[in-house]
Amino acid sequence: DAGVTQTPRHEVAEKGQTIILKCEPVSGHNDLFWYRQTKIQGLELLSYFRSKSLMEDGGAFKDRFKAEMLNSSFSTLKIQPTEPKDSAVYLCASSFGNTGQLYFGEGSKLTVL
Amino acid sequence: TQTVSQSDAHVTVFEGDSVELRCNYSYGGSIYLSWYIQHHGHGLQFLLKYYSGNPVVQGVNGFEAEFSKSDSSFHLRKASVHWSDSAVYFCAVSASSGSWQLIFGSGTQLTVMP
Numbered sequence: 001d002a003g004v005t006q007t008p009r010h011e012v013a014e015k016g017q018t019i020i021l022k023c024e025p026v027s028g029h030n031d032l033f034w035y036r037q038t039k040i041q042g043l044e045l046l047s048y049f050r051s052k053s054l055m056e057d058g059g060a061f062k063d064r065f066k067a068e069m070l071n072s073s074f075s076t077l078k079i080q081p082t083e084p085k086d087s088a089v090y091l092c093a094s095s096f097g098n099t100g101q102l103y104f105g106e107g108s109k110l111t112v113l
Numbered sequence: 114t115q116t117v118s119q120s121d122a123h124v125t126v127f128e129g130d131s132v133e134l135r136c137n138y139s140y141g142g143s144i145y146l147s148w149y150i151q152h153h154g155h156g157l158q159f160l161l162k163y164y165s166g167n168p169v170v171q172g173v174n175g176f177e178a179e180f181s182k183s184d185s186s187f188h189l190r191k192a193s194v195h196w197s198d199s200a201v202y203f204c205a206v207s208a209s210s211g212s213w214q215l216i217f218g219s220g221t222q223l224t225v226m227p
Contacts, residue, residue, distance in 0.1 A: 004156070033214065043203070043217040055212050091156055098213045100145025100164060104156035 002027065006092050006105035013112050018080040021108045024073055025094030033102065034067050034077050037089040046077065046090075082112045115140045117206050119218035127226045128196055134189040134221045136204030143209040146187040148178055151201045151220075160202075163187060164209060174198070199225045 005024040013019050025032050034046040047067035048056035054067070064083075069075045079086055089109050093102040116139045126132050138146065147162035161172025168180040178189045187204060201222050205215040 006156075042219050043215075045214050048212070048214055050212070056214060093157075098208075098210060100147055100162050100207050100209065100213075101159050102157075102215055104149075104158070106156045 004092055004094055004103050004105035006090075006108050008108060009106060011108060011110050013082045013110065015084060015112055016081045017112075018078065019082055019110065021077045021079075021090050021092075021110070023075045023077070023092030023105060025075070025092070026096075026103050027073065029094035029096050029103070030072065031095045031097060032069060032075050033093045034075070035091045035093065036061075037091055037107070038087075043091070049075065079110075082110075084112045086110060087112050115206060115216050117204050117216055117218035119202075119204055119221050121221050122219070123222045123224070125224045125226060126194055129193050130225075131192050132190065132194050132198075132223065134202050134204075134223065136187045136189065136218060137185050138187065138204070138206045139185060140206050140208075140216075145207045145209050146178075146180060147205045147207075147215070148172065148176070148187075148189050149203045149205060149217075151203065153200070157203060160189070194223075194225045196225045196227055199223060 007022045030051045032049045036044045046058045046061050049069045052069045066078045089107045091107045093104045118137045148160040149157040151157045161170050163170045163180045171177050201220045203220050204218040207213045207215045
């Protein structure tokens with residue numbers, strides 16, 4: 001079975017650009033999460049979808065971050081406009097309901113110059 | 114407020130040693146407790162979780178963890194580490210029903226010396 005697939009693995013953007021990160025969850029999973037990981041802040045929740053409905057939208061990230069789940073097998077995270085402080089690894093994870101266990105992708109490392 | 118605390122940022126041991134990585138939590142209600150491993154440049158991988166029953170749970174690659182309600186702890190242990198166990202380990206807590214998310218600790222970097 002395919003795990004969680006994230007693309008691109010690496011992205012370099014200029015300040016002010018728009019970037020879109022993509023995620024394909026494990027087939028059949030209906031819960032999808034986006035996390036941001038930095039050395040300083042650790043793992044922070046950006047968004048949580050259940051069956052394509054947005055359940056949680058990280059308060060601190062609302063203004064320039066927008067996650068969407070266009071169908072049950074594809075999600076995007078748009079950052080617009082990017083700022084250097086957005087440099088981080090963005091992790092997508094999925095699960096089949098609330099099992100206390102998440103399946104993570106390999107992450108997308110974003111560098112904003 | 115739900116919190117997860119991993120008191121050791123770095124732990125260094127020699128191959129073949131035993132190791133314990135510490136995790137304490139603060140969370141009201143029924144919960145899952147779990148551990149994840151992250152090798153450099155990769156995503157997180159699930160190791161094990163606890164919900165109820167036997168407080169000692171077994172995970173992959175010889176890892177086990179013990180839940181203690183009185184200490185609000187969920188420490189991870191391995192009897193004999195291998196160099197490939199070098200990674201960052203994250204403890205996490207989540208509600209066991211309804212809308213949920215994993216709340217992670219800050220992680221412990223485990224380095225296994227040859």
